[in-house]
Amino acid sequence: xxxxxxxxxxxxxxxxxxxxxxxxxxxxxxxxxxxxxxxxxxxxxxxxxxxxxxxxxxxxxxxxxxxxxxxxxxxxxxxxxxxxxxxxxxxxxxxxxxxxxxxxxxxxxxxxxxx
Amino acid sequence: xxxxxxxxxxxxxxxxxxxxxxxxxxxxxxxxxxxxxxxxxxxxxxxxxxxxxxxxxxxxxxxxxxxxxxxxxxxxxxxxxxxxxxxxxxxxxxxxxxxxxxxxxxxxxxxxxx
Numbered sequence: 001x002x003x004x005x006x007x008x009x010x011x012x013x014x015x016x017x018x019x020x021x022x023x024x025x026x027x028x029x030x031x032x033x034x035x036x037x038x039x040x041x042x043x044x045x046x047x048x049x050x051x052x053x054x055x056x057x058x059x060x061x062x063x064x065x066x067x068x069x070x071x072x073x074x075x076x077x078x079x080x081x082x083x084x085x086x087x088x089x090x091x092x093x094x095x096x097x098x099x100x101x102x103x104x105x106x107x108x109x110x111x112x113x114x115x
Numbered sequence: 116x117x118x119x120x121x122x123x124x125x126x127x128x129x130x131x132x133x134x135x136x137x138x139x140x141x142x143x144x145x146x147x148x149x150x151x152x153x154x155x156x157x158x159x160x161x162x163x164x165x166x167x168x169x170x171x172x173x174x175x176x177x178x179x180x181x182x183x184x185x186x187x188x189x190x191x192x193x194x195x196x197x198x199x200x201x202x203x204x205x206x207x208x209x210x211x212x213x214x215x216x217x218x219x220x221x222x223x224x225x226x227x228x229x
Binding site: 004031033040041042043044045048050055056090092094096098099100101102103104105106107108109 | 147149151157158159160161164166205209210211213214215216217219220221222224
Protein backbone atom coordinates (compact mmCIF):
# COMPACT_ATOMS: atom_id res chain seq x y z
CA UNK A 1 0.00 0.00 0.00
CA UNK A 2 1.60 3.24 -1.18
CA UNK A 3 -1.30 5.49 -0.35
CA UNK A 4 -1.18 8.88 1.31
CA UNK A 5 -4.67 9.99 2.30
CA UNK A 6 -5.60 13.65 2.64
CA UNK A 7 -8.80 15.08 4.04
CA UNK A 8 -10.82 17.02 3.20
CA UNK A 9 -10.55 17.02 -0.60
CA UNK A 10 -11.99 20.52 -0.81
CA UNK A 11 -12.20 23.28 1.76
CA UNK A 12 -13.69 26.75 1.60
CA UNK A 13 -12.95 29.06 4.50
CA UNK A 14 -13.26 32.69 5.41
CA UNK A 15 -10.31 34.78 6.47
CA UNK A 16 -11.31 34.61 10.14
CA UNK A 17 -11.88 30.86 10.26
CA UNK A 18 -9.71 28.20 11.82
CA UNK A 19 -9.50 24.91 9.97
CA UNK A 20 -7.17 21.93 9.74
CA UNK A 21 -5.93 19.74 6.92
CA UNK A 22 -5.14 16.12 7.67
CA UNK A 23 -2.75 13.63 6.11
CA UNK A 24 -2.31 9.96 6.93
CA UNK A 25 0.04 7.24 5.73
CA UNK A 26 0.56 3.65 6.84
CA UNK A 27 3.76 2.85 4.99
CA UNK A 28 5.95 3.25 8.06
CA UNK A 29 7.53 6.38 6.60
CA UNK A 30 9.26 8.63 9.12
CA UNK A 31 9.52 11.73 6.91
CA UNK A 32 6.41 13.71 6.02
CA UNK A 33 6.05 16.87 3.99
CA UNK A 34 3.62 19.68 3.25
CA UNK A 35 3.72 21.35 -0.16
CA UNK A 36 1.70 24.21 -1.63
CA UNK A 37 0.82 24.11 -5.32
CA UNK A 38 -0.71 27.08 -7.11
CA UNK A 39 -2.47 26.55 -10.41
CA UNK A 40 -0.10 25.71 -13.27
CA UNK A 41 2.91 25.89 -10.93
CA UNK A 42 5.14 23.24 -9.37
CA UNK A 43 4.76 22.14 -5.76
CA UNK A 44 6.61 24.35 -3.29
CA UNK A 45 7.91 22.83 -0.09
CA UNK A 46 6.48 24.29 3.11
CA UNK A 47 7.45 21.96 5.96
CA UNK A 48 9.33 18.72 6.56
CA UNK A 49 8.89 16.47 9.58
CA UNK A 50 11.49 13.87 10.40
CA UNK A 51 10.71 11.34 13.13
CA UNK A 52 7.76 13.50 14.21
CA UNK A 53 9.95 16.58 14.68
CA UNK A 54 9.85 19.66 12.48
CA UNK A 55 13.13 19.70 10.58
CA UNK A 56 12.47 22.23 7.83
CA UNK A 57 10.25 25.31 7.72
CA UNK A 58 10.63 27.12 4.40
CA UNK A 59 9.87 30.55 5.89
CA UNK A 60 6.16 29.85 5.91
CA UNK A 61 3.92 32.51 7.55
CA UNK A 62 2.76 31.68 11.07
CA UNK A 63 -0.87 31.50 9.93
CA UNK A 64 0.12 27.98 8.81
CA UNK A 65 0.92 25.74 11.77
CA UNK A 66 2.00 22.14 11.18
CA UNK A 67 1.66 19.33 13.66
CA UNK A 68 2.78 15.71 13.63
CA UNK A 69 0.89 13.90 16.42
CA UNK A 70 2.41 10.51 15.57
CA UNK A 71 4.39 8.79 12.87
CA UNK A 72 1.33 8.20 10.66
CA UNK A 73 -0.41 11.56 10.89
CA UNK A 74 0.39 15.06 9.76
CA UNK A 75 -1.85 18.06 10.27
CA UNK A 76 -1.75 21.58 8.93
CA UNK A 77 -3.66 24.09 11.06
CA UNK A 78 -4.90 27.16 9.26
CA UNK A 79 -5.83 30.48 10.87
CA UNK A 80 -6.47 33.95 9.51
CA UNK A 81 -5.56 33.00 5.96
CA UNK A 82 -5.51 35.39 3.05
CA UNK A 83 -7.14 34.91 -0.37
CA UNK A 84 -3.69 34.43 -1.89
CA UNK A 85 -3.31 31.30 0.23
CA UNK A 86 -5.88 29.59 -1.98
CA UNK A 87 -4.08 26.62 -3.54
CA UNK A 88 -3.78 22.85 -3.62
CA UNK A 89 -2.04 21.63 -0.47
CA UNK A 90 -0.16 18.40 -0.93
CA UNK A 91 1.11 16.00 1.67
CA UNK A 92 3.89 13.53 0.93
CA UNK A 93 5.80 10.91 2.86
CA UNK A 94 9.01 8.96 2.42
CA UNK A 95 11.43 6.84 4.30
CA UNK A 96 13.94 8.93 6.21
CA UNK A 97 17.62 9.16 5.41
CA UNK A 98 19.07 7.36 2.40
CA UNK A 99 20.85 10.39 1.04
CA UNK A 100 17.77 11.58 -0.78
CA UNK A 101 17.22 8.29 -2.56
CA UNK A 102 13.87 7.57 -1.02
CA UNK A 103 10.82 8.23 -3.16
CA UNK A 104 8.26 10.70 -1.94
CA UNK A 105 4.67 9.46 -2.21
CA UNK A 106 2.07 12.16 -2.63
CA UNK A 107 -1.53 12.44 -1.58
CA UNK A 108 -4.22 13.79 -3.88
CA UNK A 109 -4.25 17.09 -2.05
CA UNK A 110 -6.74 19.43 -0.41
CA UNK A 111 -7.98 22.21 -2.65
CA UNK A 112 -8.34 25.25 -0.42
CA UNK A 113 -10.29 28.37 -1.27
CA UNK A 114 -10.03 31.37 1.05
CA UNK A 115 -12.82 33.90 0.66
CA UNK B 116 20.39 27.69 -4.32
CA UNK B 117 19.72 25.04 -6.89
CA UNK B 118 17.15 25.51 -9.59
CA UNK B 119 15.43 23.24 -12.08
CA UNK B 120 14.32 24.40 -15.52
CA UNK B 121 11.83 22.81 -17.83
CA UNK B 122 11.95 24.73 -21.07
CA UNK B 123 8.79 23.38 -22.66
CA UNK B 124 5.80 24.74 -20.80
CA UNK B 125 3.17 23.35 -23.15
CA UNK B 126 3.55 20.55 -25.66
CA UNK B 127 0.86 19.33 -28.04
CA UNK B 128 1.40 16.08 -29.91
CA UNK B 129 -0.63 13.68 -31.95
CA UNK B 130 -0.88 10.06 -30.88
CA UNK B 131 2.12 7.92 -31.92
CA UNK B 132 4.41 10.95 -32.06
CA UNK B 133 7.68 10.82 -30.16
CA UNK B 134 8.14 12.87 -27.02
CA UNK B 135 11.13 14.54 -25.46
CA UNK B 136 10.78 16.90 -22.50
CA UNK B 137 13.77 18.87 -21.37
CA UNK B 138 15.01 19.26 -17.79
CA UNK B 139 18.12 21.12 -16.69
CA UNK B 140 19.33 21.77 -13.17
CA UNK B 141 21.85 24.17 -11.74
CA UNK B 142 23.46 22.20 -8.91
CA UNK B 143 27.09 21.19 -9.53
CA UNK B 144 27.37 18.37 -7.02
CA UNK B 145 25.90 14.90 -6.76
CA UNK B 146 22.19 14.79 -7.46
CA UNK B 147 19.29 12.38 -7.40
CA UNK B 148 16.85 12.98 -10.26
CA UNK B 149 13.16 12.25 -10.62
CA UNK B 150 10.33 12.66 -13.08
CA UNK B 151 6.83 12.86 -11.65
CA UNK B 152 3.56 12.91 -13.58
CA UNK B 153 0.26 14.48 -12.54
CA UNK B 154 -2.71 13.22 -14.54
CA UNK B 155 -5.77 15.48 -14.54
CA UNK B 156 -7.41 15.35 -11.12
CA UNK B 157 -4.93 12.84 -9.76
CA UNK B 158 -1.99 12.91 -7.39
CA UNK B 159 1.65 13.20 -8.34
CA UNK B 160 3.11 9.82 -9.29
CA UNK B 161 6.71 8.81 -9.84
CA UNK B 162 7.55 7.98 -13.45
CA UNK B 163 11.21 7.18 -13.00
CA UNK B 164 14.31 8.07 -11.04
CA UNK B 165 18.07 8.19 -11.40
CA UNK B 166 20.49 7.77 -8.51
CA UNK B 167 23.66 6.31 -10.05
CA UNK B 168 24.91 3.82 -12.61
CA UNK B 169 23.52 3.51 -16.13
CA UNK B 170 22.53 7.04 -17.15
CA UNK B 171 19.64 5.73 -19.23
CA UNK B 172 16.81 4.80 -16.92
CA UNK B 173 13.49 3.23 -17.75
CA UNK B 174 10.28 3.95 -15.94
CA UNK B 175 6.65 3.04 -16.05
CA UNK B 176 4.37 3.29 -19.08
CA UNK B 177 7.21 3.17 -21.61
CA UNK B 178 8.98 6.32 -20.43
CA UNK B 179 12.73 6.63 -20.19
CA UNK B 180 15.16 9.40 -19.29
CA UNK B 181 18.82 10.05 -19.89
CA UNK B 182 21.12 11.72 -17.40
CA UNK B 183 23.88 13.72 -19.11
CA UNK B 184 26.11 15.00 -16.35
CA UNK B 185 28.12 17.34 -18.57
CA UNK B 186 24.93 19.08 -19.66
CA UNK B 187 23.24 19.03 -16.23
CA UNK B 188 20.28 17.49 -18.01
CA UNK B 189 17.76 14.73 -17.37
CA UNK B 190 15.44 14.66 -20.37
CA UNK B 191 12.34 12.52 -20.50
CA UNK B 192 11.48 10.53 -23.63
CA UNK B 193 8.81 8.26 -24.97
CA UNK B 194 8.94 6.81 -28.51
CA UNK B 195 5.20 6.84 -29.12
CA UNK B 196 2.73 8.78 -26.98
CA UNK B 197 -0.87 7.87 -26.31
CA UNK B 198 -3.87 10.02 -25.55
CA UNK B 199 -3.69 8.72 -21.97
CA UNK B 200 -0.28 10.40 -21.56
CA UNK B 201 -2.03 13.78 -21.40
CA UNK B 202 -0.81 15.16 -18.08
CA UNK B 203 1.59 17.56 -16.43
CA UNK B 204 5.16 16.37 -16.07
CA UNK B 205 7.53 17.61 -13.37
CA UNK B 206 11.25 17.12 -13.17
CA UNK B 207 12.62 17.16 -9.61
CA UNK B 208 16.11 17.24 -8.19
CA UNK B 209 17.49 16.26 -4.82
CA UNK B 210 20.92 17.63 -4.07
CA UNK B 211 23.34 15.53 -2.06
CA UNK B 212 23.32 16.77 1.50
CA UNK B 213 19.84 18.26 1.24
CA UNK B 214 18.17 15.37 2.99
CA UNK B 215 15.08 14.36 1.10
CA UNK B 216 14.26 17.84 -0.14
CA UNK B 217 13.07 18.04 -3.71
CA UNK B 218 13.26 21.06 -5.97
CA UNK B 219 10.70 20.87 -8.76
CA UNK B 220 10.90 22.34 -12.22
CA UNK B 221 8.08 24.50 -13.48
CA UNK B 222 6.32 21.60 -15.18
CA UNK B 223 5.39 20.77 -18.77
CA UNK B 224 1.77 20.40 -19.72
CA UNK B 225 1.45 17.71 -22.39
CA UNK B 226 -1.67 17.34 -24.49
CA UNK B 227 -1.92 14.36 -26.80
CA UNK B 228 -4.54 14.62 -29.54
CA UNK B 229 -6.30 11.39 -30.47
